Amino acid sequence: MAIFKKTKDVELVLPTHIAIIMDGNGRWAKNRALPRTAGHAAGSKTFKDIARYCNKIGLKYLTVYAFSTENWKRPKEEVDNIMKIFKEYLEDTKSFKDENIQLQFIGDRSALDEEIQRLMAECEKESAGSTGLHLNIAINYGGRDEIVHAVKQIVAEGIDANDITEQMISDKLYTSGQPDPDFIIRPSGEYRLSNYLIWQSAYAEYWFSDILWPDFKPSDLDKAIEDYNKRNRRFGGV
Numbered sequence: 685m686a687i688f689k690k691t692k693d694v695e696l697v698l699p700t701h702i703a704i705i706m707d708g709n710g711r712w713a714k715n716r717a718l719p720r721t722a723g724h725a726a727g728s729k730t731f732k733d734i735a736r737y738c739n740k741i742g743l744k745y746l747t748v749y750a751f752s753t754e755n756w757k758r759p760k761e762e763v764d765n766i767m768k769i770f771k772e773y774l775e776d777t778k779s780f781k782d783e784n785i786q787l788q789f790i791g792d793r794s795a796l797d798e799e800i801q802r803l804m805a806e807c808e809k810e811s812a813g814s815t816g817l818h819l820n821i822a823i824n825y826g827g828r829d830e831i832v833h834a835v836k837q838i839v840a841e842g843i844d845a846n847d848i849t850e851q852m853i854s855d856k857l858y859t860s861g862q863p864d865p866d867f868i869i870r871p872s873g874e875y876r877l878s879n880y881l882i883w884q885s886a887y888a889e890y891w892f893s894d895i896l897w898p899d900f901k902p903s904d905l906d907k908a909i910e911d912y913n914k915r916n917r918r919f920g921g922v
């Protein structure tokens with residue numbers, strides 16, 4: 685287990701896998717009488733800062749929720765703006781290559797613009813050899829959709845119902861081969877998962893805060909990790 689930092693008399697442990705629901709961009713913009721699009725731009729900057737910080741402190745896995753399967757319900761103008769910000773991020777390959785971050789996208793990418801799909805594949809390929817933070821970006825991601833996708837694969841392979849195991853389902857998810865998230869962070873004052881990593885988070889610890897995502901700072905992550913260290917994870921044992 686990696687050590688996060690040492691305080692006077694305690695050593696804090698870093699979770700292996702942190703997952704964040706990057707929520708509150710719209711309210712952040714509203715509080716400033718700005719369009720929601722300004723909130724998404726500010727949220728994107730926070731995402732880059734936090735990903736960089738996670739890499740710096742030696743985190744192994746970070747999964748961020750960027751766009752859900754339900755977010756298509758939003759006005760077209762807002763969806764287009766989120767996709768534009770995402771595309772700009774993909775084009776700015778320096779942001780991950782120079783930092784030794786390995787990028788992976790989770791979600792159903794077939795519904796995305798073809799040029800975006802091409803850039804996604806390119807980013808994954810180019811960063812595949814990176815040995816630093818493994819960064820999963822959840823885009824057009826829904827936990828239920830992911831499970832349906834996994835079940836379809838199992839059925840297509842003709843596997844006998846009696847042979848289906850939990851591990852087999854885990855292995856068919858987008859996060860196949862990765863450890864489950866230990867710690868799920870949701871800012872913005874909402875207390876729900878919103879269809880995020882619903883299979884993988886069965887035994888995760890949760891941390892909620894009123895901070896709106898664009899205001900989230902590395903020091904807030906520090907506080908969250910300190911709280912994580914006070915949790916007693918029993919996994920059903922004693």
Ligand code: IPE
Pocket residue numbers: 706707708709710711712750751752755766872
């Ligand atoms: C999160 O911020 C970004 C996405 C869901 C894409 P929101 O846009 O949901 O912000 P609020 O919840 O309206 O404040």
Ligand code: IPE
Pocket residue numbers: 705706707708749750751752755874876878
């Ligand atoms: C969850 O936030 C999805 C992302 C942060 C990408 P939402 O803002 O879509 O969630 P709800 O609608 O408040 O549950």
Ligand code: MG
Pocket residue numbers: 707708709
């Ligand atoms: Mg929201």
